[in-house]
Amino acid sequence: MHNFQAVLETIYHDAINADDKGKVATYIPELAHIDKGNLGIHLRTSDGKEYGVGDYNKPFSIQSISKVLALSKAMSLIGEDIWERIDVEPSGNPFNFLSLLEIENGIPRNPLINSGAIVIADVLISNLKNPKEDFLNYVRELTGDNTINFNKAVAHSEKVTGFKNYAAANLLKSFKNLNNPVEDVLDFYFHQCSIEMTCSQLSKAFYLFANKGKCLKNKLHITEQQVKRINALMLTCGFYDEAGEFAFEVGLPGKSGVGGGIVALLPEKFVISTWSPGLNIKGNSKLGMLALEQFTTKTKLSIF
Amino acid sequence: MHNFQAVLETIYHDAINADDKGKVATYIPELAHIDKGNLGIHLRTSDGKEYGVGDYNKPFSIQSISKVLALSKAMSLIGEDIWERIDVEPSGNPFNFLSLLEIENGIPRNPLINSGAIVIADVLISNLKNPKEDFLNYVRELTGDNTINFNKAVAHSEKVTGFKNYAAANLLKSFKNLNNPVEDVLDFYFHQCSIEMTCSQLSKAFYLFANKGKCLKNKLHITEQQVKRINALMLTCGFYDEAGEFAFEVGLPGKSGVGGGIVALLPEKFVISTWSPGLNIKGNSKLGMLALEQFTTKTKLSIF
């Protein structure tokens, strides 16, 4: 039996004193000014116990972490039909993100890279009555917290600077892999990414992936089989081109975002969330990666 | 001394009876319904003599042929500064047009592929007072014909279906190689491509490239050095991924468009224009290529 609170405090202490805290992402101007001295860690075990240190109750922009929640919502709506429009393999290509899409005829490599997540956004728009509200409500329901919201300023910031996402969406459209107008899809996508959550909210929101598809309220959102698919995708594709490194260093399915958040989980055991806005060269939170690596090393709780 | 009229009539006759007349481009809906039985050929020698057969006085959408005229206008405005933003080498990559752009950090391979022409459009917008009007007037001046105009329906047709061009423009923007808004640049670009001309007008418009930079009215628009650059670019990059084939089969600098037009020239000798809307698999006019090949074979007038 682990004394989780003590473990979190130790790793927090080690991480916060690191000389190199990474670099805050600047390509979304609205996110560029956040203090990289922030570090929060939050652990929620499957039996409902919670442990937190540092800034685990400060909200941050979840960014790409939202892709996992969007995927689960889309799977709950249209099931396996998704895989006619998106593949499930790692992309392995940091340096030319549109090339593969072009060569592979507009079929994104997986739903956790931008082009794949844009297709998922398209699925949600086609299948939700009020896409933005309904998706937000889904996240609120998973978390049991109605205070969660979009950050309109961040969404707008991406809208006026997100040229690579416009390039990807238009390329998808040219391959007829978007059914809705580019503007509508990206408006949804930028809102989805702008959702703000705290570490402790994230740990709750991702509980269904550690609990066979059932959320905190014991409601079944996706099947056990779908959970397995999503966890496999997080493990193989959840960390940009550092997925292999994360699988080794941490050994848990997880997802990072350029806002500095990371969430990871061990099925039937726990969900752990970290936030620190300084990123390493691959775009993953520097202190977050360090903390998670230390956590699985110290507790020996990983899938391997 | 060639009897050019007789030569044109012979090659017209041979070409018009070809069983396979190619396929009309369908990706611009407005252009999809043009009869591929059309074939026009027009020759204008440097001493001012003109020869025409078939539909050489029917206007058609010049499309990519406009890239050469836009380039010459841009060079007359800002000179060699253009080459800081565009390279001058063949692209050699039909199958993944955005990949090279991505790998090469937003510097298009040359000004005659779409991404390069979009940068040129950006240059023109920045340097012309009334970009669309001024460019149209440039083309009218070169041709000595004020009836030349945009086809607004074609420009609009591209605007609502040109997703690959939106992808390219946004990718350029993400690399900071567009100074104006994507919408403005593409609005100009789609208008530029929608210009309608006849073969005989085209032969006049391209006269400056066979005449050391001076147009019909003997006005110097670009330097002799700039003409050499443009002709070299037409020869190496003027025919999508069939540039090498065209250089061999025809052996003249030239440019094709998906509207079915082709214009080619022998410096100080002549300009020849053809139009037939059926395209071969590489996107160049099937009968036009055939006619030009026959012309240089029969007359032995090529640069090689």
Next chain:
Amino acid sequence: MHNFQAVLETIYHDAINADDKGKVATYIPELAHIDKGNLGIHLRTSDGKEYGVGDYNKPFSIQSISKVLALSKAMSLIGEDIWERIDVEPSGNPFNFLSLLEIENGIPRNPLINSGAIVIADVLISNLKNPKEDFLNYVRELTGDNTINFNKAVAHSEKVTGFKNYAAANLLKSFKNLNNPVEDVLDFYFHQCSIEMTCSQLSKAFYLFANKGKCLKNKLHITEQQVKRINALMLTCGFYDEAGEFAFEVGLPGKSGVGGGIVALLPEKFVISTWSPGLNIKGNSKLGMLALEQFTTKTKLSIF
């Protein structure tokens, strides 16, 4: 508590009756004539119990499965220095295996693709006294079985037809990522791949990866940390461009070979090996994949 023998018999029965048994690999002529009606499954639990059905005692060519054993031997010899010459990320590129190697300056994406395994072979040649004999003895020691051997005919068959491997090795050499002569490295590599084992031998050989680095005889070959690295690599990169699919369908670290073998494991629980020579379109054993998918579905024993 599972009745493993009954489970294996059920899934054997289902798989052997599948209409489509895949296609035997023909690119190694020596392997082209093996009957695809063969199917063996063998399970060895960490407490030493063994269960087998079908052809689990027939030897077959382990091919790429050997890459994992070569990697573990290399890590035991030079430790983490390996990662200066090889990366640990999925390659995601089935269609152009040399392209990434070229773009990434001769650093293979991971040690389980051919180019990476060739670098590992180079490491072993540099660090073993009698490379082929020593490596064979390592495999024999892990398995506790001295009858295991190379198949010289298969090694020779690859030597005279393995042009892509020669291309990869020479490209590595051009980037100075091979220290030994190409011929020597490939001679070792082709021998390594030609090793013949049965399913039951494979289950024993891979026991150290389910047992924190200790083999059957309780000898520590690699550290627990190194085991974690190897398991993470098998999960993310063990199945060519079907790694994502395998992670989902089976949910275990594993490795396949074109000889039709697959070995997979659940740390501290079991190793399972299958063999059936008919391959699916991605190069993995068709019936083997089916059997493993059924096994983890029926027993719910996976990492997710």
Next chain:
Amino acid sequence: MHNFQAVLETIYHDAINADDKGKVATYIPELAHIDKGNLGIHLRTSDGKEYGVGDYNKPFSIQSISKVLALSKAMSLIGEDIWERIDVEPSGNPFNFLSLLEIENGIPRNPLINSGAIVIADVLISNLKNPKEDFLNYVRELTGDNTINFNKAVAHSEKVTGFKNYAAANLLKSFKNLNNPVEDVLDFYFHQCSIEMTCSQLSKAFYLFANKGKCLKNKLHITEQQVKRINALMLTCGFYDEAGEFAFEVGLPGKSGVGGGIVALLPEKFVISTWSPGLNIKGNSKLGMLALEQFTTKTKLSIF
């Protein structure tokens, strides 16, 4: 009427005083030690007059220039069948020379890049009785000079260091686009490249490309149509990824080699050869490019 001798002397003087003379290629060790102060220029007009300055009678390694002579020999032997195995388009891909070959199923982009020239070498081996002797005799016959020879030391130097060529040849072999053993093809290829000639010999050897296929002795080796093809290929593909630049700066069909030689020609007018071993960043002779650019600028003799 130009005073060619005076022109050559002027451009020689300007070039030899350039501060930056480029860098001698080091990847063929045998060539690394040549003094980059060497500069020779030789012009031979179609009416047989010759003009030379500097080191135009010193022999140097023609390297890739030999590809044009090998191509003409191959075309004279098997005609247009060559184009079933090689394309005729610019490659546009300096940075990953094997990638295109892989994606395009082993069909090299053109016969003037290494992979294409290796296929040509394979054609020659299959169609010549004594390949090396016969090819050498062809070059001697074109030049009217029996002293021309291979440099065995240079051929051997490439053999033991030419790993990229081995990679390309093996990749071609894997696509079944080589009929002879890799070793035999490369042995021929390395010998072909090692031929040593002077500028004045080169000007004679290339005379047939300026003379409709007839060599100095008025013997027809290839058809006028084949000459046109070869000249078009030199113009579009003769200068690695600087073909577009050369077409503009010089405006002549030509071919360079890493030994520092360049040969260019104006059909029915002249052949001009230069040699200076210092290379620019694209692998073409720095002073040679400068001299040719000056020559066509001063004389206004180019194809454009």
